Amino acid sequence: MSKELRFLVVDDFSTMRRIVRNLLKESGYAEADEAEDGVVALQKLRASTFDFVVSDINMPNMNGFQLLAEIKKDDKLKHLPVLMVTAEARKEDIVLAAQQGAAGYIVKPFTKATLEDKVNHILTKMGLK
Amino acid sequence: MSSDTHPQPALSTGEVHQQLGALTRQLHDSLNGLGLAAKVKDWAGELPDAKSRLSYIARLTGQAAEKVLNQVDQAKAQHDHIAAETRRIGALIVKDPVAAVAKGHVMNFITDVEQASQKVDSHLTEIMMAQDFHDLTGQVIAKVVTLAATIEEQLVLLLLQTAPADAKVAAPAAQEYTPALAGPVVDGQTNQEVVTDQSQVDDLLASLGF
Numbered sequence: 001m002s003k004e005l006r007f008l009v010v011d012d013f014s015t016m017r018r019i020v021r022n023l024l025k026e027s028g029y030a031e032a033d034e035a036e037d038g039v040v041a042l043q044k045l046r047a048s049t050f051d052f053v054v055s056d057i058n059m060p061n062m063n064g065f066q067l068l069a070e071i072k073k074d075d076k077l078k079h080l081p082v083l084m085v086t087a088e089a090r091k092e093d094i095v096l097a098a099q100q101g102a103a104g105y106i107v108k109p110f111t112k113a114t115l116e117d118k119v120n121h122i123l124t125k126m127g128l129k
Numbered sequence: 130m131s132s133d134t135h136p137q138p139a140l141s142t143g144e145v146h147q148q149l150g151a152l153t154r155q156l157h158d159s160l161n162g163l164g165l166a167a168k169v170k171d172w173a174g175e176l177p178d179a180k181s182r183l184s185y186i187a188r189l190t191g192q193a194a195e196k197v198l199n200q201v202d203q204a205k206a207q208h209d210h211i212a213a214e215t216r217r218i219g220a221l222i223v224k225d226p227v228a229a230v231a232k233g234h235v236m237n238f239i240t241d242v243e244q245a246s247q248k249v250d251s252h253l254t255e256i257m258m259a260q261d262f263h264d265l266t267g268q269v270i271a272k273v274v275t276l277a278a279t280i281e282e283q284l285v286l287l288l289l290q291t292a293p294a295d296a297k298v299a300a301p302a303a304q305e306y307t308p309a310l311a312g313p314v315v316d317g318q319t320n321q322e323v324v325t326d327q328s329q330v331d332d333l334l335a336s337l338g339f
Contacts, residue, residue, distance in 0.1 A: 091333060
C-alpha cells in the first residue's frame with residue numbers, strides 16, 4: 001500500500017531534489033515528482049494527485065511557508081501532510097511551521113534514517129501506512 | 130609637450146597623513162549627509178558574518194570531499210574483495226565443480242557477495258548524501274553575493290551623489306537590502322536562537338505538543 005503513495009519534492013536545488021527522491025525510493029516510496037519552487041508545486045498539486053509533500057523553505061518566487069499556507073487554505077489540498085526539509089534552523093521558524101500546520105520539520109544536513117523515520121511516522125499518524 | 134609642466138614636489142609624511150585625514154573626514158561627512166552612515170555601520174557588522182559564511186563554505190566542501198573519498202575507498206575495498214573472491218571461486222569450480230558446491234565454497238561466496246553488495250550500496254548512499262553541500266553552500270554563497278552587490282550599489286550611489294556638478298548624472302534609485310530567511314547555521318554554538326541538530330528540532334516540537 002505504502003509503495004503507491006505519491007510524493008511531491010519541492011526544493012530550488014536540483015541536487016537536493018534528487019537526493020530526497022533517491023532516499024524516498026530507497027525507503028520504498030518510488031512514486032515522486034518534483035518542483036523547483038512553491039509556485040510550480042502548487043500548479044502540480046492542483047493538476048494532479050499527491051499524498052505527501054516534502055518541501056524546502058528558502059526558495060524563490062514562493063517560499064515554503066507561503067506554499068504551506070496556500071496548501072492549508074485550499075479545501076482540496078489541506079489534508080496533505082507537508083514535511084519541511086530545510087536549512088532554516090531558527091527556533092521561531094520551526095515554531096511557525098508547526099503553527100501553520102506542517103506535519104514535520106527536518107533541518108539540513110540530515111540523514112537517510114531521519115527522513116525515513118519522519119515520513120513513516122507521519123504516514124502512520126495519518127493512517128496512510 | 131608643454132614646457133610649463135613641472136613635476137609635483139614630493140609630499141612629506143605629515144602632509145600625506147593630513148590629506149588622508151581630510152579625505153576620511155570628507156567621506157565621513159558625505160556618508161552622514163547622504164544618510165549612509167548607518168548603512169556603512171551595517172556593512173561593517175555584516176562583513177565578519179560574510180567571513181564566517183565563507184569559512185563555512187570552505188569547511189563544508191572540504192568535509193564533503195573527504196567523506197566522498199573515504200566512502201569511495203571503502204566501496205573499492207569491497208569491490209576488490211568481491212573480484213578476488215570471484216577469481217578464487219572460479220578457479221575452484223574449474224578444478225572440481227562438485228567439490229566447490231559440496232564443500233560450501235559456492236554458497237559462502239554467494240553470502241559474501243550479498244553482504245558486500247549491501248555495504249557498497251550503503252557507501253553509495255553516503256556519497257549521495259554528501260552532495261547536500263551543494264544546497265547548503267549555494268544558499269550561503271547567495272547571501273554573500275547579495276551583501277557584495279548591496280555594498281557595490283551603495284558605493285556607486287555615493288560616487289554619483291558626490292561627483293562634481295558638471296560630471297553629475299542621475300543616480301539610480303537605491304534598492305533597500307531586505308534580508309531573506311536566515312539560511313544554514315554557519316556558527317550555531319554562539320547563537321541560542323537556532324537549533325544545531327535534528328534532536329533539538331524534535332525536542333522543540335515535542336515541547337509544543339507536536
